Amino acid sequence: MDKEISKDLVKRKQYKRWTTVALLAGGLGIAVYFLNNTLQSSIKANKIRIATTEMGDVENTLTATGEVIPAFEQIITTPIKASVKQVYFTVGAKIQKGQPIVELDKSLTMIELEKLKDQLALKQNSIEKLKMDLNKKIFDSDINDKVKQLNINRLKAELEDTKRLQKVGGRTQEDVTKAENALRIAELEKSQLENELGYNKKSVGANLKDYTLQASIEEKNLQELKHKIKMADIVADRAGVLTWVNDKIGTVVNEGEMLAKLADLGSFRVEGSCSDVYAEQLKIGLPVIVRINDQALRGMVVQIKPAVSNGVIQFAISLDDNRSALLRPNMKVEVYVITQKVSHVIRIANGPAFNGKRKLPVFVLENGKTARRREIETGLSNFDFVEIKQGLKPGEKVIITDMSQYKHLDQIQIEP
8 A cells, every 4th residue: 555745745856856947047047148258258359340439420311323424425427328438446546636437438429419419400401491481472572562562553543544534535434443443452462462471471480489499499408418428527526535436347327327426534424323212302403422432522413314214213413523533434333312411410430230220239449458338329321421319429439340249248358
């Protein structure tokens, strides 16, 4: 028969078990604490970056990309349809004013020029012929008019003779009437002739005007083609650098097609682009920082293109120093558009320690060997600086390296 275990014994065993568990947990915690402090409570000085807080300005920026292009770039097009006969320079060549760039085969255009000359000569010949016809009709009409006038004078004289003879009985009233009718018919015929002469003058004059206008149009077409042929001598009208050229010999180019690009590399501008998410923030007149390697140039947004393509909006930047030696054509640059600015605030150099959160811990050097954790509040930030709203004073040294693995520590020792 089993013996009953006393309650005191059971309690003592439970107490012993819990005590053992508590001791093990405490020992484990102490071990972890000492292990962490032993392994991670120090860091080499050459593994961290340290920045000093200061008073200054901080500009809030939106990030964009940009491409440097010449402030002036001339696009040279062909004024005629022709084929590329010869190319005198390659891309990158420096060209002086007046130097030929491309030679075009103008033979077909010269044939067209001769054709226009013949058409103009034909129109001018037609004009001369019309003038001759008009002069002949005027001359003939004048002669006929004089003949009619002489005939009228004769009929008037005969009418007077008939009336005089009637009075003495040598003519009848019927003879007088015939003479009067003959005179009236001659006067009407003269009037008709004069009317026809006026009509002929107006008619031929109108035709002459038409031919003259046509000749004038042909002459203008001829002059235009001559000008195009002259412009087909593709020469540089200013000094510059050849940034593009159609160097395919024998290629047929149509009128208005691009042949070359000539850039003035004395000054530049930047074509920027950013996500259309920033479309409402992007405005003309906003200041801009263009970063080239470790150096920065200032500028301003002067144009925003209305069209959005593939979620990207483009804008033009005018640089304050558009002749900087840093600038190169087609160079890709970082662009920061300043949307907001605060002045005379505590700031510190930006680094991995600042992850975009407003409130975060940083490690502040209290002496040359110890860094103590401190909670701070940040404000505006850009590529260069972060605004410190709370937690730091000017002149304090802060580790700006990513210290997230040490966030459980209150302080860290800095080893030389």
